[in-house]
Amino acid sequence: MPGFTTRPQLVGDFGMVASTHWLASAAGMSVLERGGNAFDAAVAAGFTLQVVEPHLNGPGGEVPVILRAAGGRPRVLCGQGVSPAAATMDAFAGMDRIPGSGVLAATVPGSFDAWMLLLRDHGTMTVRQVLDHAIGLAERGYPVLERIALAIETLTPVFARHWTGSAAVYLPHGAAPAAGSRLRNPALAATYRRIITEAEAVGPDREAQIEAARRAWSQGFVAEAVAAFLSSPVPDGAGVPQRALLSAQDMADWQAHYEDTVSVSYGDHTVHKTGPWGQGPTMLQQFRLAEALGTGHDVLDGVSAEFVHRVTESAKLAFADREAWYGDPLRTDVPLKELLSADYAARRAALVDDSTASLDQRPGRIGDRLPFLPPEYLPGRAPGDRTTGEPTVGDAAGATPADLRGDTCHLDVVDAAGNMVSATPSGGWLSSSPVIPELGFPLGTRAQMFWLDAASPNALEPRKRPRTTLSPTLVTRSDGEAVLAIGTPGGDQQDQWTFTALLRVLNGVDDLQEALDTPMFHTNAFPSSFHPRETVPGDLAVEPGVGEDTIGDLRARGHRVQVAQPWSLGRLAAVARDPESGELRAAADARGSQGYAAGR
Numbered sequence: 001m002p003g004f005t006t007r008p009q010l011v012g013d014f015g016m017v018a019s020t021h022w023l024a025s026a027a028g029m030s031v032l033e034r035g036g037n038a039f040d041a042a043v044a045a046g047f048t049l050q051v052v053e054p055h056l057n058g059p060g061g062e063v064p065v066i067l068r069a070a071g072g073r074p075r076v077l078c079g080q081g082v083s084p085a086a087a088t089m090d091a092f093a094g095m096d097r098i099p100g101s102g103v104l105a106a107t108v109p110g111s112f113d114a115w116m117l118l119l120r121d122h123g124t125m126t127v128r129q130v131l132d133h134a135i136g137l138a139e140r141g142y143p144v145l146e147r148i149a150l151a152i153e154t155l156t157p158v159f160a161r162h163w164t165g166s167a168a169v170y171l172p173h174g175a176a177p178a179a180g181s182r183l184r185n186p187a188l189a190a191t192y193r194r195i196i197t198e199a200e201a202v203g204p205d206r207e208a209q210i211e212a213a214r215r216a217w218s219q220g221f222v223a224e225a226v227a228a229f230l231s232s233p234v235p236d237g238a239g240v241p242q243r244a245l246l247s248a249q250d251m252a253d254w255q256a257h258y259e260d261t262v263s264v265s266y267g268d269h270t271v272h273k274t275g276p277w278g279q280g281p282t283m284l285q286q287f288r289l290a291e292a293l294g295t296g297h298d299v300l301d302g303v304s305a306e307f308v309h310r311v312t313e314s315a316k317l318a319f320a321d322r323e324a325w326y327g328d329p330l331r332t333d334v335p336l337k338e339l340l341s342a343d344y345a346a347r348r349a350a351l352v353d354d355s356t357a358s359l360d361q362r363p364g365r366i367g368d369r370l371p372f373l374p375p376e377y378l379p380g381r382a383p384g385d386r387t388t389g390e391p392t393v394g395d396a397a398g399a400t401p402a403d404l405r406g407d408t409c410h411l412d413v414v415d416a417a418g419n420m421v422s423a424t425p426s427g428g429w430l431s432s433s434p435v436i437p438e439l440g441f442p443l444g445t446r447a448q449m450f451w452l453d454a455a456s457p458n459a460l461e462p463r464k465r466p467r468t469t470l471s472p473t474l475v476t477r478s479d480g481e482a483v484l485a486i487g488t489p490g491g492d493q494q495d496q497w498t499f500t501a502l503l504r505v506l507n508g509v510d511d512l513q514e515a516l517d518t519p520m521f522h523t524n525a526f527p528s529s530f531h532p533r534e535t536v537p538g539d540l541a542v543e544p545g546v547g548e549d550t551i552g553d554l555r556a557r558g559h560r561v562q563v564a565q566p567w568s569l570g571r572l573a574a575v576a577r578d579p580e581s582g583e584l585r586a587a588a589d590a591r592g593s594q595g596y597a598a599g600r
Contacts, residue, residue, distance in 0.1 A: 004514065004517060005511060005513040005514045005517050006513070006517050006590040007513055007587070007588075007590060008513065009511050009512050009513040009514075009585055009586070009587050010585060010586040010587065010597050010598070010599045011583060011584070011585050012583075012584050012599050012600040013416060013582050013583060013584055014032070014415075014416055014584070014599070014600045015029065015032035015038070015041070015413070015414065015415045015416060015584065015599055015600070016412075016413070016414050016575045016584045016585065016586035016597065016598070016599035017029050017032070017041055017045060017411070017412070017413050017575070017586070017597065017598050017599060018411070018412045018413075018573035018574055018575050018586045018587060018588045018595075018596075018597035018598075019045055019049065019409070019410065019411035019412070019573055019588070019595065019596070019597075020049070020053065020056075020409045020410050020411070020489060020571050020573060020588075020592070020594065020595045021048070021049060021052050021053055021409070021594050021595065021596075022594060022595075022596040022598075023048055023052045023133075023137065023142065024045040024046075024048040024049045024052065024053075024409075024411060025045065025411075025588070025596050025597060025598040026133075026598055027041075027044045027045050027048040027133035027134075028041035028042065028044055028045035028048075028411065028413055028598070029041070029598040029599065030044070030133065031044045031045075031125065031129070031130070032413075032415060034129075035124070036123070036124060036125050036129070037122070037123065037124055037415050037417065037419050038413040038414055038415040038417075038419035038420060038421050039067065039069075039118050039119065039122040039123040039413075039419060039421060040119065040123040040124055040125040040129070040130060041413045041415070042065075042118065042411060042413045042421045042423055043115045043116075043118055043119045043123060043125075043130045044129075044130045044131075044132075044133055044134070045411045045413070046063065046111070046115050046411060046423060046425050047115065047130065047131055047133070047134035047192075048133050048134050048137065049409045049411065049425055050111070050134065050188075050425070050428075050441075051134050051137045051138050051142060051185065051188065052137060052142045052143075053145075053148075053409050054148065054170075054185075054429065054430045055147060055148050055151040055152075055407075055429050055430050055431065056407045056408055056409050056426070056429055056489065057111075057408065057409045057425045057426050057427060057428060057429060058427070058428030058429055058430070058432075058441045058442060058444075059109065059111060059112055059188070059191075059428060059439075059441040060106075060109045060427065060428030060432070060441050060442055060443040060444045061109065061110075061111050061425060061426050061427025061428030061429070061444045061446075062079050062080045062081055062107075062109070062110040062111050062114075062425075062426060062427045062428075062444065062446060062468070062470070063079040063080075063110065063111040063114050063115070063423055063424065063425040063426070063470070064076065064077070064078060064079060064080060064274050064278055064280075064423070064424055064468075064470045064471070064472055065077035065079060065114060065118060065421060065422070065423040065472065066261060066272055066273070066274065066421070066422045066423075066472045066473065066474040066485070067118070067122065067419075067420065067421040067422075067474070068418075068419070068420050068421075068474060068476065068482040069122055069419055070417045070418040070419050071418075073480065074261045074263075074272045074474055074476060074482070075258050075259070075260070075261065076258065076259040076260065076261050076274050076275070077114055077117060077118055077256060077257075077258055077259075078110075078114070078256060078257055078258070078259055078274070078277070078465075079110040079111050079113065079114025079115070079256045080107075080110050080277060080278075080446075080465050080466075080468060080470070081107045081108030081109055081110035081254055081444075081446070081465075082107060082108055082250075082254055082463045082464055082465050083107050083108075083245075083447055083450070083460065083461065083462060083463060083464050083465075083466065084106070084107070084108070084245040084246045084247060084250045084462065084463075085247070085249070085250055085253075085462045085463055086245040086247070086462065087245045087447060087460060087461075087462050088460070088461075088462060089452060089454065089459075089460060091245055092104075092452055092460070095452060096452065097448070097452065097531055097532060097533060098447050098448045098449075098450055098452065098460070098531065099236065099445075099448065099531060100445060100448045100530055100531030100532070101236060101237050101431065101432055101433060101445055102234070102235075102236030102237065102242045102433050102445070103230060103234045103236075103242050103244035103246070103433045103434075103443055104236070104242045104243075104244060104245065104447075105432075105433075105444075105445035105446070105447040105448045106244060106245070106246045106433065106443040106444060106445065106446075106447065107246070107444060107446045107447050107466065108246065108250050108251055108254045109251070109428065109443065109444060110254070110256060111425055111427075111428075112214075112217045112222075113214055113217060113218060113254075113255055113256040114256035115130075116210050116213055116214050116217075116256075117214075117255075117256045117257075118421075119210055120207055120210040120211070122419070125206075126199075126206050126209060126210075127195065127196055127199045127200075127209050127210055127213045128196045128199075128200065131192050131195070131196060134192060135189045135192050135193060138184065138185040138186065138188045138189035138192070138440075139184065139186060139189040140182075140184070141182030141183055141184040142182065142183060142184075143180065143181075143182060144177045144178065144179055144180065144181050144182065144183050145179065145594060146179040147592075148177075148179075148183070149176060149177060149178060149179040149181075150179075151430065151431065152170045152171070152176040152177065152430070153176040155170075155237075155430070155431055156171060156175075156176050158237045159171055160174075161239060162235040162236075162237065162238075162239045162434070163235070163237075163433075163434035163435065164434070164437075165434045165435035165436060165437040165442075166430065166434050166435040166442065168187075168435070168437060169185050169187065169188075169435050169440060170183070170430060170435075172184075185440050186440070187435075187437065187438070187439060187440030188439070188440030188441055189440070190440070191222065191438075191439050191440055191441075194216070194221065195213050195216050195217065195222075196213075198212055198213070198216045198220065198221075199212045199213040199216070214255075217251075218251045218252050218254070218255070219251070219252045222251075222439060223248040223251040223252060224248060225436060225438040225439050226246070226248065226251065226436065226439070226443070227247060227248035228438075229436045229437075229438070230244040230246060230247075234433070234434060235434070236433075244443075246443065253463075259274075259275060261273060261274070261474070262274065262275050262276075262280065262281055262284065262336060262340070263284070264284045264287055264288060264340055265478075266287045266290075266291070266506055267506060267507075268477060268478055269475050269476065269477060269478075269483070269506055270475065270476045270477075270478070271283065271284060271287060271473065271474075271475055271502070272473070272474045272475065272476065273471065273472075273473060274470075274471070274472070275329050275334075275336070276325070276326040276327060276328075276329055276334045276336055276467065277326075277327070277328045277329065277465040277466075277467055277468070278467070278468050278469070278470055278471055279319075279322055279326065279467065279468065279469050279470075279471055279492070279494070279495055279529075280471045280472075280473070280495065281322075281326070281336060281339065281340065282315075282318040282319055282321070282322050282495045283318075283471065283473065283495040283498065283499050283502075284340055285314075285317075285318040285321060285339060285340060285345070285348075286311070286314050286315060286318050286495070286499050287499075287503075288340060288341075288342060288344075288345035289314035289317065289318065289345050289348060289349050289352075290310075290311075290314065290503060291342070291345065292342075292345045292346050292348075292349035293310050293314065293349050293352060295307065295310045295311060295314070295503070296503055296506075296507045299503050299504050299507050300504065300507060300508060300509065302547075303518065303519050303521070303545070303546040303547070303550060304550060305549075305550045305553035305554050305557070306354070308521055308540075308542070308546065308550060308554060309354065309357070309554060309557055309559070310352060310354070311496075311499070311500065311503075311521075312357070312521070312522075312523050312540055312559070313351075313352045313353075313357065313358060314349075314352065315496050315499075315522070315523055316358055316362070316523060316525050316526065317348050317351065317352075317362060317364070318495075319492070319523075319526040320361050320362050320363040320364075320371075320526055321339060321363050321364055321371070322467075322526070323361075323363065323372065323373075323374060323456075323458075323526065323527055324363030324364070324371030324372045324373065324457075325339060325363070325366070325371060325372070325457055326457060326458065326467050327456070327457030327458040327459075327467050328458075328464050328465040328466075328467070330464075330465070331461060331464045331465075332457040332458075332459075333457075334457060335366040335367075335369065338366050338367070339364075339366070344364065344366075347364070348364055355557060356557055356558050357538055357540070357554075357557050357558035357559040357560075358525075358538075359525070359537045359538045359558070360537075361373060361526065361535075372453075372455050372456050372457060374451065374453070374456070374527055374533075375453070407426070407429075407489045407490065407491060408424055408425070408426035408469075408470060408489035408490065408491065408494070409424070409425045409426065409489060410422075410423070410424050410425075410472070410487040410488055410489055410571070410572075410573050411423050411425070411573065412472075412485035412486065412487065412573050412574055412575040412586075413485070413575060414482075414485065414575040414576070414577050414584055414586075416582065416584070418481065418482065418577060418579065420474065420482040420485050420575070420577065421474075421485065422472035422473055422474050422485035422486065422487055423472055423487075424470040424471060424472045424487050424489075424494070426468075426470050426489075427444035427445070427446050428441060428442055428443060428444040429442075429444075430442065432444055432445045433445065446466050446468065447460070447466060448466075448530060448531045449466040449467060449468060449469075449529050449530070450464075450466050450467075467529075468529070469490075469491045469492055469494055469529050470494070471487065471494045471495050471498070472485070472487045473485065473486050473487055473498055473502065475502070475506070477579070479579075481577075481579040482577065483576060483577055483578070483579065484502075484505065484574065484575070484576045484577075485574065485575050485576075486498055486501065486502055486505075486572065486573070486574035486575075487572070487573065487574075488570050488571050488572040488573070488589070489571050490569075490570060490571070491528075491529060491530065492522075492524070492526070492528060492529055493522045493569070493570070496521075496522040496523070497520050497522060497569065497570040497572060498572065500518065500520060500521070501515045501516055501518065501572055501574070502515075504518060505574075511587075512574050512576060512585055512586065512587035513587035515574075515587075516570075516572045516573075516574065516587050516588070516589050517589075517590070519542070519543040519544075519545030519546045520542075520543050520569035520570045521540065521541060521542040521543065521546060521569065522540075522541055522569060523539055523540050523541070524536040524539040524541065525537050525538055525539050525540075536560070537560075538558065538559060538560040539560050539562065540554060540559040540560060540561050540562070541561075541562050541563075541564050541569065542554070542561060542562075542563055542564065542569075543563075543564055543565075543566060543567065543568065543569050544563055544564075544566055545566065551563065567590065567591045568591060569591070570589055570591055571589045571591050571592045571594075571595050572587075572588070572589040572591075572595075573587070573588045573589065573595055573597065574586065574587050574588075575597070575599075584599060586598075586599050
């Protein structure tokens with residue numbers, strides 16, 4: 001559907017913010033208007049998302065960030081906390097998978113330190129200034145979206161019976177809030193106000209205040225409250241007590257840090273992603289396959305069966321490699337250079353049959369090294385059980401947090417100076433584990449992404465980063481200037497939806513909103529990253545906008561097509577900059593009815 005858009009693309013020259021919630025975009029824009037730069041705005045928007053999308057992220061979660069400061073080079077800021085020191089295979093003896101909810105799956109919360117490090121090194125504002133909007137919304141209340149209301153309604157029995165801290169925040173007056181009502185989190189607001197107080201107690205120096213805030217989190221009252229909460233067994237969603245592995249020492253020993261990006265060139269541009277501790281390199285592998293297969297040639301002609309088939313088959317190959325080879329590169333040997341080489345892509349592209357969809361897991365071999373292939377999957381689920389990365393809601397009367405997968409948020413910011421940032425906050429959502437009463441937020445469950453199989457590159461080890469799905473994207477030109485930041489929530493689907501939109505942009509679609517509004521599709525024909533890690537062989541989810549002819553053709557090629565609800569696959573956001581003219585652009589996906597861009 002070339003030329004179709006749900007909204008106008010925003011165009012200006014002052015600053016642009018795009019995110020998955022209008023209040024986060026407004027907070028970021030407010031910071032820009034008050035003289036802050038793109039990094040200040042990103043931090044403010046990130047903390048706002050923790051308040052207004054608690055079913056998708058929280059302070060107990062994590063965030064990967066890709067940034068480029070004007071005149072600098074792209075960098076990754078790793079806000080992914082590691083597994084606890086006590087997280088050994090023996091700690092999960094008798095289990096075949098790490099549970100998807102409860103404190104047993106908690107890793108070190110990474111988002112706060114990452115946002116503070118970004119503020120210290122690249123921002124201009126104080127801790128108070130970037131937390132102002134989040135505190136105000138937590139104290140005064142924020143609008144309850146339909147998805148939040150549904151998530152809380154589903155979990156009401158768990159909150160009421162087992163998670164009293166969660167009930168205190170999310171069941172005001174003893175019942176789930178209605179969609180359209182307002183919800184407050186005074187405990188979280190008090191946590192942030194105390195952090196500000198301790199930060200400002202060290203004096204007027206901005207950087208000293210930020211360092212004091214970091215200490216208050218990782219070594220001070222926040223870590224102490226986490227440790228006190230975990231000192232006794234904590235019930236999981238079924239009421240079974242769990243003894244957590246996370247400790248205050250784990251929090252004190254970890255800090256966010258910077259890394260080089262991983263990148264490949266595509267035409268006149270370079271696409272930058274995180275390392276293989278995230279799934280980002282799968283997008284880079286898909287670009288290599290697109291070059292080998294000539295996939296970009298017909299991307300501007302709409303969503304043809306040929307295009308969907310080739311993109312889907314390429315995604316299957318890339319994601320098979322994800323399970324076979326990806327893990328924390330500080331703890332495992334990931335052959336990333338080989339995986340991203342043109343020669344390897346050519347060999348993999350030869351496996352794509354234009355007439356037939358593959359139903360097999362086909363990771364590639366690297367030299368004499370054999371790929372890890374998970375010994376068992378969970379095939380046979382109804383395809384509709386895994387349509388998107390969004391939360392799946394079971395029967396409210398018997399639901400547990402495992403029935404309600406958390407998801408993710410996203411934000412992108414660019415300012416007039418050319419500073420650009422892309423971030424994908426996630427984890428610590430309200431369904432993960434009980435809210436810590438003193439702090440107003442739950443811990444995350446990111447350890448569920450480890451395999452309890454020593455042969456896996458993503459095998460559980462102490463103090464290791466789990467291989468996540470979180471995947472922001474930044475694009476530069478050949479001269480190093482940042483020209484685009486883009487991303488979406490969606491778990492395993494992030495690097496499928498974003499790839500489709502980005503392929504359109506890099507092949508000539510100038511209107512960002514048009515690229516984001518293109519009918520979306522994805523496959524689930526590989527192991528899910530989340531408990532219970534099911535696989536749906538041959539699966540292909542499509543929006544009806546791809547057209548009946550395309551759907552029929554795809555089924556004839558052997559794809560097991562499930563037609564999703566209209567406008568249900570993805571929640572993309574993007575910002576762009578033309579270095580010559582200084583023109584800035586932004587767009588946000590209308591899917592979900594909450595993502596918006598703001599700018600002028």
